Amino acid sequence: xxxxxxxxxxxxxxxxxxxxxAEIVRRYSPRVFQVASRFFRRRSDVEDAAQEVxxxxxxxxxxxxxxxxxxxxxxxxxxTTCLNLLRDSKRRPEATPKDLPEEESDWLENQLADLSIxxxxxxxxxxxxxxxxxxxxxxxxxxDRLALILLDGxxxxxxxxxxxxxxxxxxxxxxxxxxxxxxxxxVEKLLAWRRSGDPGNGGEx
Amino acid sequence: MRDKHxxxxxxxxxxxxxxxxEIARANEHTIHCAECxxxxxxxIMSSRMLRGRxxxxxxxxxFFQTRVLSAIRERDLSPHPxxxxxxxxxxxxxxxSMTAIVVMLVxxxxxxxxxxxxxxxxxxxxxxxxxxxxxxxxxNDNMTYxxxxxxxxxxxxxxxxxxxx
Numbered sequence: 150x151x152x153x154x155x156x157x158x159x160x161x162x163x164x165x166x167x168x169x170x171a172e173i174v175r176r177y178s179p180r181v182f183q184v185a186s187r188f189f190r191r192r193s194d195v196e197d198a199a200q201e202v203x204x205x206x207x208x209x210x211x212x213x214x215x216x217x218x219x220x221x222x223x224x225x226x227x228x229t230t231c232l233n234l235l236r237d238s239k240r241r242p243e244a245t246p247k248d249l250p251e252e253e254s255d256w257l258e259n260q261l262a263d264l265s266i267x268x269x270x271x272x273x274x275x276x277x278x279x280x281x282x283x284x285x286x287x288x289x290x291x292x293d294r295l296a297l298i299l300l301d302g303x304x305x306x307x308x309x310x311x312x313x314x315x316x317x318x319x320x321x322x323x324x325x326x327x328x329x330x331x332x333x334x335x336v337e338k339l340l341a342w343r344r345s346g347d348p349g350n351g352g353e354x
Numbered sequence: 355m356r357d358k359h360x361x362x363x364x365x366x367x368x369x370x371x372x373x374x375x376e377i378a379r380a381n382e383h384t385i386h387c388a389e390c391x392x393x394x395x396x397x398i399m400s401s402r403m404l405r406g407r408x409x410x411x412x413x414x415x416x417f418f419q420t421r422v423l424s425a426i427r428e429r430d431l432s433p434h435p436x437x438x439x440x441x442x443x444x445x446x447x448x449x450x451s452m453t454a455i456v457v458m459l460v461x462x463x464x465x466x467x468x469x470x471x472x473x474x475x476x477x478x479x480x481x482x483x484x485x486x487x488x489x490x491x492x493x494n495d496n497m498t499y500x501x502x503x504x505x506x507x508x509x510x511x512x513x514x515x516x517x518x519x
Binding site: 171183200279 | 393397403
């Protein structure tokens with residue numbers, strides 16, 4: 150039933166009905182924003198990426214054949230579009246511990262005080278955690294970053310990531326494993342610095 | 355067991371997915387191994403950061419639809435009448451046939467000329483195109499050019515004789 154509705158909306162859009170496409174945007178923009186939020190943190194970046202996704206979906210609407218859900222089709226466009234945008238953006242230099250704002254530094258200290266697995270299993274939704282994650286993720290390649298964010302962050306399965314990106318499952322695993330190691334190394338530096346208590350040292354000693 | 359490093363264990367899967375037994379093994383090992391302890395703590399922190407990041411989702415604004423539709427109008431976009439896939443599905447047979455013909459023609463053109471036999475020459479001589487070509491050959495052009503030069507010199511010589519007289 151839902152698929153029939155989706156196909157009807159697509160047909161109406163192809164016939165030039167603007168309201169039909171507006172309905173598609175209304176229905177699937179939360180999903181597209183969710184995907185774009187995994188790639189970008191600033192609202193303006195997320196909105197720009199989401200707009201680009203819908204423009205691409207609009208011009209390629211004739212490619213949608215109704216075999217899968219329209220949401221899945223748009224999600225795949227969102228993933229590849231955001232990945233391409235991320236590839237186009239310049240990679241940020243690695244953040245040094247002395248660059249950390251006080252709140253991020255405090256967050257690290259609080260987390261270090263309780264590394265129990267029970268706490269670990271509870272979902273953190275702190276913006277500070279997100280900012281810190283971005284610092285550590287900044288030096289990873291866009292592809293590695295995507296694999297890690299989806300697999301370890303969002304809990305997406307390897308199979309789903311392979312479908313979203315068009316990669317093989319072994320490629321997803323390889324990328325995630327490499328990204329996990331690099332992310333861990335970046336965090337190790339922050340932790341080493343936090344324990345040393347010397348901002349100027351950067352955890353290098 | 356406790357002497358076995360846990361770097362590989364925390365590298366191949368998210369820390370969240372580790373079983374209770376694996377976590378117990380990691381905890382036991384990290385008591386004695388500072389390197390693995392730092393790696394394990396960093397893995398836990400990474401996981402928390404990533405989960406915190408995943409929780410920070412930006413919601414679309416109420417004006418987002420309007421913004422997308424305005425962008426479509428501004429850029430004068432329209433759905434492609436035929437997607438690439440559909441065009442290919444429709445056109446692949448004629449395109450493949452045309453490609454084959456072009457390849458065949460190129461092969462025939464570039465193939466080395468075989469030696470001409472007397473019968474080929476006879477056939478060529480009897481063709482109208484070759485006859486016309488022979489009539490307009492370079493030899494005839496040279497004769498005409500020589501004759502024109504001779505005529506010119508003759509006229510100049512006669513003119514000079516006339517002036518002398």
